[in-house]
Amino acid sequence: MTATLMDGKTVAARVRADVATRVAELAEQSAVRPGLATILVGDDPASHVYVASKRKACVASGMTDHHRHLPAETTQHDLEATIDEAADDPAVSGILVQLPLPPHLDSDAAIARIPAGKDVDGLTTVSAGLLSRGQIGLRPCTPAGVVELLDTYSIPLAGAHVVIVGRSALVGRPLGQLLLARDATVTICHSKTQRLAEHTRQADILIAAAGVRGLIGAEHVRPGATVIDVGIHRTPEGLCGDVDFDQVHRVAGHLTPVPGGVGPMTIAMLLSNTVTAAHATVSR
Ligand code: NAD
Secondary structure (H helix, E strand, O other), rough: OOOEEEOOOHHHHHHHHHHHHHHHHHHHHHHOEEEEEEEEEEOOHHHHHHHHHHHHHHOOOOOOEEEEOOOOOOOOHHHHHHHHHOOOOOOOEEEOOOOOOOOOOOHHHHHHOOHHOOOOOOOOOOHOOOHOOOOOOOOHHHHHHHHHHHHHOOOOOOOOEEEEEEEOOHHHHHHHHEEEEEEEEEEEEEOOOOOOOHHHOOOOOOEEEOOOOOOOOOOHOOOEEEEEOOOEEEOOOOOOOEEOOOOOOOOOEOOOOOOOHHHHHHHHHHHHHHHHHHHHHHHH
């Protein structure tokens, strides 16, 4: 068997085109133009690249860019004051604090300043609570992007056994909640899980989000299963994921490549959340 590749670039382009249409409709109906405030602290090169692509995508969708760049030595007080300013600014629909922050800053306390209505990364405790209670709210971008990919490829979720490897607040946990809400049976594995392959081989849908290069090999995959690779690793040969692509594409039914799988979906869902947040302010 050779897996069908799940093309995140094409699906993300479709989501972004939908976002651009929603932005144009909103501007026509209410004169509101959604705006995204990205807050970047310091000079981490990877964070600069990520923020630059988020800003570019935001402008390309017709939204306004309200970027703030703070120096690496910024105090917690100044960072929180910047977040509060964006929270009070009616032109800002969504706020994203680029993580990781420099080690002297408390990222949980900073994220907590973002009002739930502008939490387009879906990372505040309020957003996590709304998700776990199944109430309306903004959902974390990477997990939402994974669900969008699964839906686009018509992978059935209700009743499916989904095994997620990774339990982070950013990916594994919220993804488990999103899939539970779609009536999947969810198993979450983590760094203390014993005999990982015994769990992962049960999966109809296996999602690797451990941040361990090549963790998932052919022996972890039931033939025909859908395998989603969230991992991103920079290597001298280029980007790769948590899944050993060469082995697994011979066993899986569907598989996301790295790059070009889950990665492009994350920014697309950020844009989608930002226009959703702007809509909510209009209908309030
Ligand atoms: P994290 O380090 O916060 O969490 C990793 C999780 O994996 C932990 O819960 C840990 O218990 C588990 N884990 C670690 N080693 C394991 C092992 N050997 N067996 C089983 N479980 C193990 O990482 P994160 O922020 O959730 O990110 C995970 C990966 O996804 C990283 O490679 C990251 O770069 C990538 N990522 C990609 C995107 C994207 O847009 N594609 C977005 C976010 C994160």
